[in-house]
Amino acid sequence: MVEAGAERVADGIHTEPNLSEGKAYKLNLVCFGSGSAQLTFTPGSAGTKTTVPCDQSVVQQRITARKLIRIDVDGAKGSTGVIAWQIDAI
Template sequence: MTHLIARASFVGCALLASMLFLTGCTSGSDGDKAAKESPSSAPSAPRTSAGPSEQKLTEQAQAVLAAIQGGEMVEAGAERVSDGIHTEPTLSTGKTYRLNLICFGSGSARLTVAPESKETPVPCDQSLIQQRLTADKPVRIDVNGTKGSSGMIAWQIDAI
């Protein structure tokens, strides 16, 4: 009796698998069209916006910074606007530096350089922001995206 139940279960599973296989493989041209138009048949990968990828935005922003004639590069990087930039660069006392910052995307961010703590708006419209830094005291650079902003921020500190 146990042998018959096991065999019936196997036959049932095989029949179900065959039906699923045939259903997936026998759609005609009308079925293909419906599958392409049906939102339920879309792949389960996360949807992304129609805008450029983070990698492309980063490459564009870094290319702008690379084209700027400046001094010797001390520190540089690129971050998502949503992550922001938070760094305490090691700068030599008495030297002057220039911070170059650019945001590619949408919305804006806010730049704060301590110890001055003056807030500077950073539009994510590919505008270059430059700020002079002096290393009389330890410097902290924070860039925080505003609500709803997206894209990439690239930055570079040059000794001038």
Template sequence: MSTARNRLAAPACTAAAVSILLLSSCSQSSDDHTNAKPSPSTSGTISPPGPSSTPDGQLIKRATSVVASVPGGALLEGGSERVKDGIHTRPVLREGKAYRLALACVGQGRALLTVVPKKSGADAVIPCDQAVVQQRIKGHGPVHIDVVGSKGTTGALAWRINEL
């Protein structure tokens, strides 16, 4: 014979049994716990997999921080790329204004900077040794700034254009 009390007790017992089962499956024995080494995720900082967790992402992050360490005026534009992708930007610079172009390459090899029109700035070689290469460029309307890695170059590029 089923009573209201028995009907309420059955789901409560089932819920308690499921809870105990779940807790026991997540627990370790005391022997395992004392010999266990902490997992890498117990540090308190969990970073989702993303660009900065890849070798290219780490190089991009380093190149960006190198360029960011250079003091400058008002930022016009900037960014970072893998060397194999290169930098291809077309900023419109105000006629007669002066700008500072800061570039860094982190990795191995060297990259080649091309500025068109030539009256805006000079071509240059950028070593991939974390050094910053800076150049003053002049505003003459649209300027083509291209940076490509020479054969066999690997790593990351970062750049920033500031108004002076």
């Protein structure tokens, strides 16, 4: 495990994990509550977002680290609950 945490959907996740350039990682997200959240990476493809439903489903995303990556998960309007996340080296 590289990094993990849990946040309220209203607060979201905003992190710049310390990842080794060129290595592959797996991001696991799960949201408990109602509504959904949107996952975005910076830098990343403009406008590309992944929906994270707040129905206890696990969303996985593979990451290949570059110099710096920022991970943001923001709750949709009216969404409530908790988002748990974990980054593992592959």
